[in-house]
Amino acid sequence: MSIEIKGKEMTIPVVQGGMGIGISTGKLAGAVAAEGGMGTLSFVNCGYEEEDFYQNPIEANKRAFEKNLKKAKEISQGKGILMVNIMHVVNHFFEYLEFINTTEIDGVVVGAGLPLELPQYIGEDKRIAPIVSSGRALKIILRKWKKKYNRVPDFVVLEGPKAGGHLGFKKEDLSMDLFQELEEIKKILREYGEESIPVFIGGGFGTKEGFQTAMEKGADGVQIGTGFLFTKESGLDPVAKECLVESLRKGKIEDQIIQSPVGLLGRALNTEFVRKVEEEKVPAKHCVACISTCNPKTTPYCINEALIRGVKGNQEEGLFFSGSDGRRIKEILSVKDYLKEILGE
Numbered sequence: 001m002s003i004e005i006k007g008k009e010m011t012i013p014v015v016q017g018g019m020g021i022g023i024s025t026g027k028l029a030g031a032v033a034a035e036g037g038m039g040t041l042s043f044v045n046c047g048y049e050e051e052d053f054y055q056n057p058i059e060a061n062k063r064a065f066e067k068n069l070k071k072a073k074e075i076s077q078g079k080g081i082l083m084v085n086i087m088h089v090v091n092h093f094f095e096y097l098e099f100i101n102t103t104e105i106d107g108v109v110v111g112a113g114l115p116l117e118l119p120q121y122i123g124e125d126k127r128i129a130p131i132v133s134s135g136r137a138l139k140i141i142l143r144k145w146k147k148k149y150n151r152v153p154d155f156v157v158l159e160g161p162k163a164g165g166h167l168g169f170k171k172e173d174l175s176m177d178l179f180q181e182l183e184e185i186k187k188i189l190r191e192y193g194e195e196s197i198p199v200f201i202g203g204g205f206g207t208k209e210g211f212q213t214a215m216e217k218g219a220d221g222v223q224i225g226t227g228f229l230f231t232k233e234s235g236l237d238p239v240a241k242e243c244l245v246e247s248l249r250k251g252k253i254e255d256q257i258i259q260s261p262v263g264l265l266g267r268a269l270n271t272e273f274v275r276k277v278e279e280e281k282v283p284a285k286h287c288v289a290c291i292s293t294c295n296p297k298t299t300p301y302c303i304n305e306a307l308i309r310g311v312k313g314n315q316e317e318g319l320f321f322s323g324s325d326g327r328r329i330k331e332i333l334s335v336k337d338y339l340k341e342i343l344g345e
Contacts, residue, residue, distance in 0.1 A: 001013045001221075003198050003220060003221065005081060005127055005154050005155055005198065006107075006127050006154050008080075008081045008106055008127070009036075009080075009081075010036060010037060010038055010080060010081055010221070011036030011037075011079075011080070012035060012036045012037045012339065012343060013037075013200070013215070013220060013221025013222065014032070014037040014038070014211075014221060014222060014223075014224060014339065014342075014343075015037065015038040015040065015157065015200045015202070015221060015222065015223040015224070016028065016029060016032040016037060016038065016039050016040050016223075016224060016225070016228045017040060017085070017163075017165075017202060017223050017224060017225030017228070018040040018041065018042040018043075018044075018083075018084070018085020018086075018109065018111075018225075019042055019164075019165065019225050019228075019229060019234075019321065020042035020043070020044030020045060020046065020085075020307065021042070021044055021045045021046070021048055021304065021307040021308055021311055022042075022046070022048060022049070022235040022236075022307075022308070022311035023042065023229055023234050023235045023236055023311060024040055024041055024042040024085070024228075024234075024235070025041070025042075025046075025068050025071070025234075025235040026041065026067070026068035026069065026070065026071025026072035026074075026075070027071060027072075027075065027233045027235070028228060028231070028233045028234050028235065028335070029041045029068070029072045029076075029082060030071060030072035030073070030074065030075025030076045030082075031075055031076075031231075031233045031334075031335040031336070032080065032228065032335055032339075033072065033075070033076035033079055033080030033081060033082050034075055034076045034077060034079050034080065035079075035080065035335060035336060035339050036079055036080050037080050037081075037339070038080060038081045038082075038083060039072060039076065039080060039081070039082050039083070040082075040083045040084065040085050040109065041065065041068050041069060041072060041082070041083070041084045041085070041105070042084075042085050043061065043065055043084050043085065043086040043090075043096060043100070044085075044086065044087055044090060045057065045061060045304055045307075045308075046061055046064045046065050046068060047059075047060030047061035047062070047063060047064035047065070048060075048064075048304075048308050048311075049064065050063060050064055054286045058092055058095070058096075061096070062096075062099050065084070065099075065100075065103070066103065069082070069084075069103060069104065069105055073104070081106050081107070081127070082105060082106045083105065083106055083107050083108065083109050083127065083129075084100055084105050084107075084108055084109070085108075085109050085110070085111065085131075086100070086108065086109075086110055087110070087111055087112035087113070087166070087262075088110050088111070088112050088113025088114065088115050089112045089113050089262055089263070089293050094117070094121060097118070097121035097122060098121055100122070101121060101122050101123055101126065105126070106126065106127055107122070107126045107127025107128060107129070107154065108122050108126065108127075108128055108129075109128075109129045109130070109131060109157065110128075110129075110130055110131065111130070111131035111157075111159070111166070111168075112131075112166050112168075112262065112264060114130070114137060114140060114141060115128075115130055115141070116140070116141065116144045116145075118130075118145075119145055119148075119149035119151040120149065124151070127154040127155070128151070128153060128154055129153045129154055129155045129156060129157060130153055130156060130157070131157040131159050131168075131202075132156065132157070132158060132159070132168070132185075133158070133159055133160070133161075133167070133168030133169055133181075134168075134181055134184075135181060135184035135185045135187070135188050137168070138156060138185055138188055138189075139188050141153070142188065142192050142194070146192070152192070152194050152197065153197055154197070155197060155198040155199070155200060155220075156185065156189075156197060156198070156199045156200070157199075157200050157201075157202055157223050158178070158181060158182055158185055158199060158200070158201050158202070158219075159201075159202045159203055159223065160176075160178035160181075160201070160202065160203030160204065161173070161174040161175075161176065161178075161203060161267075162178075162203040162204035162267070162323055162324040162325075163202050163203035163204070163225060163267065163323045164225050164226045164229070164255070164266075164267050164268070164321040164322045164323035164325075164326070165225065165266055165267065165268075165321040165323075166260055166262055166264045166265075166266050167257075167264060167265045167266060167267060168264070169265060170265070171257070171265065174257065174265075178201065178203065179217045179218075182199065182201055182217060182218060182219060183218070185199055186199065186218060198220035198221065199219060199220050200219065200220060200221045200222060200223045201214050201217075201219040201221075201222055201223065202222065202223030202224065202225070203223075203323060203324070204323060204324045204325060205222040205223075205224065205325075206222075206224040206225075206226055206227030206228075206323075206325035206328075206342060207227075207325065207328055207342060208341060208342050208343075208344050210222070210325070210342075211342050211343065212344075224325075224342075225321075225323060226322050226323040226324075226325040226326050226329070227325055227329070227338060227342065228335065228338070229322065229326075230244075230245055230326075230329045230332055230333075231332065231333055231334060231335050231338050232332055232333065232334045232335070233334065233335050235311055236310075236311055236313075236320075237311065237312055237313030239313055240310075240313035240314075240315055240318075240320075241332055242332060243315060244269065244315070244320065245329050245330070245331065245332060248269075248326050248327060248329055249329070249330060253269050253270055253271060254269070254270060254326070254327060255267050255268065255269055255270070255322050255323060255324055255326050255327070256268065256269075256270045256274070258274060259300075260303060261299040261300060261301060261302070261303045262293055262303060263293040266321060267321065267322065267323055267324070268319055268320055268321045268322060269320045269321075269322045269326065271315060271316075271318070271319075271320060272315075272316050272317075273306065273309075273316065273317050273318060273319055274319065277300050277301045281300050281301065282300065282301040282302075282306075283301075283302075284296055284299070284301070284302035284304075284305060285302070285305060286302075286305065303319065306318060306319035307319050307321075
């Protein structure tokens with residue numbers, strides 16, 4: 001099941017999804033890469049713990065990213081692949097890409113929008129990949145990248161509606177057949193003569209059964225977020241982690257579709273905060289103008305503040321993104337033990 005991507009080898013076909021804010025840190029990404037997978041750092045407001053974050057968020061994020069990358073490299077010891085995930089809708093997207101290109105990260109994966117300009121900012125020594133929700137989106141990216149930059153994705157992530165976090169779907173498309181879309185993606189890659197590009201499928205494949213089904217249906221591997229959220233190495237507050245797993249196990253909470261201030265649908269746990277913002281507006285206290293599609297005057301709540309409260313363990317006022325796999329989480333495992341469980345080793 002070994003996969004080579006531009007000279008770097010994955011010995012297990014598992015991509016750890018980028019989860020912000022503060023979930024996909026160097027500790028988690030490094031642990032996944034150390035097992036031979038693809039560990040992913042989240043760039044989205046990763047500097048939230050820096051002292052000057054609210055005064056100087058751009059530099060705080062850059063500084064924190066370098067700290068996380070150093071930690072990930074120390075843990076992984078050259079094994080696997082280390083990527084960074086950044087959303088296309090963040091403000092200062094191109095400035096961040098230029099900075100990322102100067103670091104020793106193995107590559108960049110972009111979601112929440114079509115990264116048509118990505119090859120312009122990331123050198124050919126690094127790996128680049130889009131997260132897409134359809135073959136149509138991939139076709140647009142392939143056409144632009146090949147024509148303007150003579151580059152193609154080094155891998156593709158097809159993310160389905162059962163994934164946690166932001167989704168690239170309209171409500172009427174949430175019941176789409178993801179495996180049919182996988183076939184379409186494979187067909188498009190063949191048409192472009194790029195059938196060797198690996199395709200990882202995400203959204204509900206974080207169990208042994210889900211992993212096996214994805215591989216049987218023709219995926220080269222899987223992307224998993226929620227399963228890694230509930231590992232010992234994730235950045236989520238340990239007490240909140242245990243409490244949420246217990247609530248999920250007992251059926252007290254579950255995942256649901258929400259409308260994000262980013263302008264996309266998302267999948268999150270239906271905690272007290274999620275129920276509250278369906279009824280009333282929660283004004284932002286410290287807007288850092290992080291999302292290009294968010295209007296502070298009209299947004300129902302600040303997603304940055306809600307996610308920070310969540311990662312710090314505030315279960316009453318925090319937002320917790322989680323995919324459908326959350327319903328099957330029974331206990332907190334180490335990354336090593338979780339991977340053994342889903343890979344059947």
